[in-house]
Amino acid sequence: MRILLVEDDPVLADGVRAGLVLAGLTVDAVTTCADAHAALGICRFDAVVLDLMLPDGSGLDVLARLRARQDATPVLVLTALDETPDRIRGLDAGADDYLGKPFDLDELAARLRALARRGGGRASALMHHGPIAIDPATLAVSLEGSPVPVSRREFAVLSMLMERPGVIRSRGELEERLYGWQEEVESNTIEVYVHNLRAKLGRDLIETVRGIGYRLRVPA
Amino acid sequence: MISLRRRLFLILLAATGLIWLCAVAWISIGSRSELERVLDTRLQEAARMVHSLVMTGERMQGAPEMGPASILPSAAGGYERQLSCQIWSFDGRLLARSSGAPEAVLAGEREGFTDREVDGETWRVYTIVDPQKDVRVVVGDRIGLRDKLVRDLVAGLAAPALLAMPLLGLLIWWSLGRGLRPLNKAAEEIAAREGEDMRPVPPDGAPSEIQPLIGALNGLFAKVEAARAHERDVTAFAAHELRTPLAGLKTQAQVALAAGEAQVRENALRQIIVSVDRASRLVKQLLALARLDAGAAGAARETSIGALIRDIVAAVPHPPNVRTIIDPALGPLVRQLDPDTLSLVLRNLQENAVQNMTAGTIRWFAEGPDKLVIEDEGPGIPGEELGLVRQRFYRGRAVAGAGSGLGLAIADTAATRIGAHLDLANREDRAGLRAVVQLSP
Numbered sequence: 001m002r003i004l005l006v007e008d009d010p011v012l013a014d015g016v017r018a019g020l021v022l023a024g025l026t027v028d029a030v031t032t033c034a035d036a037h038a039a040l041g042i043c044r045f046d047a048v049v050l051d052l053m054l055p056d057g058s059g060l061d062v063l064a065r066l067r068a069r070q071d072a073t074p075v076l077v078l079t080a081l082d083e084t085p086d087r088i089r090g091l092d093a094g095a096d097d098y099l100g101k102p103f104d105l106d107e108l109a110a111r112l113r114a115l116a117r118r119g120g121g122r123a124s125a126l127m128h129h130g131p132i133a134i135d136p137a138t139l140a141v142s143l144e145g146s147p148v149p150v151s152r153r154e155f156a157v158l159s160m161l162m163e164r165p166g167v168i169r170s171r172g173e174l175e176e177r178l179y180g181w182q183e184e185v186e187s188n189t190i191e192v193y194v195h196n197l198r199a200k201l202g203r204d205l206i207e208t209v210r211g212i213g214y215r216l217r218v219p220a
Numbered sequence: 221m222i223s224l225r226r227r228l229f230l231i232l233l234a235a236t237g238l239i240w241l242c243a244v245a246w247i248s249i250g251s252r253s254e255l256e257r258v259l260d261t262r263l264q265e266a267a268r269m270v271h272s273l274v275m276t277g278e279r280m281q282g283a284p285e286m287g288p289a290s291i292l293p294s295a296a297g298g299y300e301r302q303l304s305c306q307i308w309s310f311d312g313r314l315l316a317r318s319s320g321a322p323e324a325v326l327a328g329e330r331e332g333f334t335d336r337e338v339d340g341e342t343w344r345v346y347t348i349v350d351p352q353k354d355v356r357v358v359v360g361d362r363i364g365l366r367d368k369l370v371r372d373l374v375a376g377l378a379a380p381a382l383l384a385m386p387l388l389g390l391l392i393w394w395s396l397g398r399g400l401r402p403l404n405k406a407a408e409e410i411a412a413r414e415g416e417d418m419r420p421v422p423p424d425g426a427p428s429e430i431q432p433l434i435g436a437l438n439g440l441f442a443k444v445e446a447a448r449a450h451e452r453d454v455t456a457f458a459a460h461e462l463r464t465p466l467a468g469l470k471t472q473a474q475v476a477l478a479a480g481e482a483q484v485r486e487n488a489l490r491q492i493i494v495s496v497d498r499a500s501r502l503v504k505q506l507l508a509l510a511r512l513d514a515g516a517a518g519a520a521r522e523t524s525i526g527a528l529i530r531d532i533v534a535a536v537p538h539p540p541n542v543r544t545i546i547d548p549a550l551g552p553l554v555r556q557l558d559p560d561t562l563s564l565v566l567r568n569l570q571e572n573a574v575q576n577m578t579a580g581t582i583r584w585f586a587e588g589p590d591k592l593v594i595e596d597e598g599p600g601i602p603g604e605e606l607g608l609v610r611q612r613f614y615r616g617r618a619v620a621g622a623g624s625g626l627g628l629a630i631a632d633t634a635a636t637r638i639g640a641h642l643d644l645a646n647r648e649d650r651a652g653l654r655a656v657v658q659l660s661p
Contacts, residue, residue: 009464011469011491013470018472022475022478080464081460102463102466103470106474184543
């Protein structure tokens, strides 16, 4: 899951970023409304964590512009202004969730997973495909009930493919999901992750569509 | 304080009473003189009538006593025998008298009106002297009766007035109630308000006399509301500014606990230290602001400004490439003011300068006897933000998360507290901020 974090406090931004990465999310952090607009214009994020008091304006403006573009990206507002009227204003402005500072990092991660799940139109927290089940909360993968250890990146590739079984995901899409802007993308890494997943979960699980990308094989 | 209605009632009642009293006095004096004139004329006529009827003194000898009714028509209500008539001969014999007339002589020998006391009663007497008939006709009137007449007349006027007085009072009381109703309505409207309700009182419908009062009240409401809004803003900002470092602390602590890699954990712990430093500085600044807002400025005393600046510059930590030069001319500068408040001004200016520079020189110097100037070599403040940086928690767009946004606000408030003025401007010779503390002369 790729998250955009809009927060101007360097310590908090660093902490949230580190914490969400530990939870298996890919985080891009910006500090101003202007940067947030730019980022949202270029990339697709699974969710946005938005502070309201930013040096160049209010996070609510970012939210309003996002919704005015008919962009339904889930937004979690993260702010010290957490009196009930503030929450109501935020939610009515198009926010999907609200979390007051200080907050619990695990709760933030759980809420983001829930937002992404609802955004994907799924009801269950667990995702199933044939004999495989994955749990985004714990980054756990199981094959016919027995756990299979996977790395964070491998899990990210698998979960992206499992969100839409049978739909082709290009290498670029997968890379975008896996790496924040600040991270160096190594060549061939996607191939390596797919190779590892096939080794752990079975040869036929992931299908290579030559020249385009990968997809989960749907049993005929 | 006595109620307006009762006060007006008493004043109106007293004024009405006074006017009535004056009217009664006027009527009694006026009618008395008119009555005197009428009765005197009647007295004169009566005397002439009697005189025309009498025969000469000789022939009157042994004449029977005249009945009172023959002279005076009987009048009702105790006014009988008002007139008395005597006829005297020139040699001093009483020839005739009306019944009830005293036997003593009523008047002297002079013709015309006289007042005289006979048998303890005062008489008004008209005398006709007729040497041909050898008689003196004397007709007298009791003054006491005249007084009674006037008294009765006045009483006749005053009695209904006195009876009407309570009725009038009632009418005045009721009219006042009606007249003061808009006032009561306005008062009730204000009294019925919730304590939190600071909406202006609608001035329409209120009488023009209390319009200024309502205007003043609305002005006060607006001021209180503005002060409260300001307080709310400051509290909300303070909450935000404190909660953000707290959230940072908690998050970093959770990261440190959850991180497997030593480097991630170490970074988180370092961030925790930075965050604690910032939070404690923020708390210190908030306390300084709260003290300034409470208006608790210390006593003024002899303060060496040069020494104060030296102490502050020594106490504020400088990055390696930033240095501060203090003009030696500041050394002997001594003023009478509160050193703690002035030091708040100067320290926050110094901290602001240091914070906005990575390398360069900060200069403190004096311009004239009353101006302390500090110039730095930082980026300065964008022109459109110069007017805003003194607002509490205002942080420039360029400096994300660097300071608390309170330093210049504290410097400004503290300067005002000691009667000084803080001017901020960008340097003209190069990039940098120039702050001038204009001390009161």
